[in-house]
Amino acid sequence: MSNMENAVEPQKRSRKTHNGIVQPLLTDLYQITMAYAYWKSGKMNDVAVFDLFFRQNPFQGEFTIFAGLEECLRFLENFHYSDSDIEYLKATLPKSTEEEFYVFLQSLTTESVTLYAIEEGSVVFPRVPLIRVEGPLIIVQLLETTFLTLVNFASLMATNAARYRLAAGRRIKLLEFGLRRAQGPDGGLSASKYAYIGGFDGTSNVLAGKMFNIPVKGTHAHAYITSFNNLTELQVKLAERRFLNIYDIVMNEQMLLNRLTGQEENLLDRCIEWRDKILPVLNFSSNEASDGELAALVSYAIAFPDGFMALVDTYDVKRSGLINFCAVALALSDLGYRAIGIRIDSGDLAYLSNKAHEVFQKVANQFNIPWFSELEIVASNDINEETILSLNEQNHKIDCFGIGTHLVTCQRQPALGCVYKLVEINGTPRIKLSHDVAKVTMPGCKSAYRLYGVEGHALIDLLQRSDEDPPEVGHRVLCRHPFEESKRVHVTPRRVEHLHKCYWKDGKTQCELPTLDQVRQRVQTSLLTLRQDHKRNLNPTPYKVSVSDCLYNFIHDLWLQNAPIGELS
């Protein structure tokens, strides 16, 4: 995604190539050395099935949002070793590597790969394959690392963003401000994309906006405020420019078109008048508001009279920022413009947002400008899920959170542990055993179903062997815990959803892929099917993932066949 060529002209690219750095060499060396060894040992025509799944939900939660599928499909579409890739591999692999292997590698395509997956943006759970890939062993093995890097961060980010959305509720606007803190340029772009999918409303990342058509939003930084010292600064510029004989342009430093009269007016003068009028309304006996801050806000308002949003915490929110903001917003209002609001970036955000709201209400009432009480309050500064939940308890008056570091770096849990495991080779199921029962893989080709109950809520996910009949609405099915014999439940579903759809076959995508906005919508509709207790922040209830009786017996027979019997002496 951070490929420079693509970054420059995204519109001209087909959707196919937007992810330039995702290419066959974006993998671990061992995939290619294994490919050589498979090739040498004559396993070229072996047919394999791999499952991509995770074992534990992130963020101590009980759900995950699946994302990254479209990128995987684009990777399949473009999979090809270029001449320079082959040259590089020749220089890197041992000299003994046979020339013919490189010919074979360069002829590899994904034509004989078939890929099934859960719809991108769906709520998913541990052990249920998110993606199942079938095809020649060598090629499907070669996909492992790239698929994992495409799905792991995407799903982690989308889940993180969805959790912030759940914490904030539907009413609050969420903006992603994290590029400066993200894990490099590609991390930053991916974070912006998947934060949007997870439920954010926009990003400050301009390239992400251009590439993915995500709304771009923003305010201004403290540097803008601190770059102005005092009120005369605007006039000084005026004098300097007069000296340069560009007086006409200079007038715009303080002048703004009055929309109601069509005449240019001095905005600064009006702001100073308004500041004197509002001080007593807000119970201040003297003016302590910063003139430098006022100069900065006036100049910003002249640049963006229809989008005036002010950072108010540079000097003192109550004694300076709010007063200066109100003065400028009232002056703008005189000239027929409506200010947008403020951003608070430090201090007690609950307290200050309430103060700001109070001030806006007072001004609205005193000067009979009802919309003043609806001015937007944006809060930022190291916000995370916990801060949002805590602020909710304090009855904050924030309308919008700008969130960076915690969101994009997924600070609470920096990685999702999706794995890619071989489950079948040439029709024979494979099992990977482990001392840790939770790490034992589920062998063979499996179908996954979600069973829904009376109220439309998802009750349980059920994995079956692929050749079993699917569960039917109104018919009772036995759902078993995959490893604990005594844990079983009967379920009579009101609705059955077949989770896996074929997305790739015969060298092409098998269905039209949803747009980014449709995937974003899918996240919300999918989350709605999940009971509240699975979604809560503290000690959420685990969602059940089960296997059919047939799959249960199959796993355990194979387990016994493969587990060696120790000898005590």
Ligand SMILES: Nc1ncnc2c1ncn2[C@@H]1O[C@H](COP(=O)(O)OP(=O)(O)OP(=O)(O)O)[C@@H](O)[C@H]1O
């Ligand atoms: N009412 C609140 N309840 C809970 N957490 C809050 C509240 N208000 C602010 N916070 C959080 O508390 C932390 C305050 O951090 P810190 O002390 O570094 O900021 P600050 O001193 O206000 O800002 P700065 O140092 O940038 O001037 C931030 O993570 C912020 O999101």
Ligand SMILES: O=P(O)(O)OC[C@H]1O[C@H](OP(=O)(O)OP(=O)(O)O)[C@H](O)[C@@H]1O
């Ligand atoms: O706090 P985050 O969630 O990462 O959100 C973005 C932050 O980035 C910006 O300032 P920056 O932190 O760069 O400078 P500051 O420390 O002066 O606020 C902005 O003012 C926010 O504070």
Ligand SMILES: O=C(O)c1cccnc1
């Ligand atoms: O637009 C903003 O307010 C913004 C953008 C990036 C980081 N912090 C704030």
Ligand SMILES: [Mg+2]
């Ligand atoms: Mg900060």
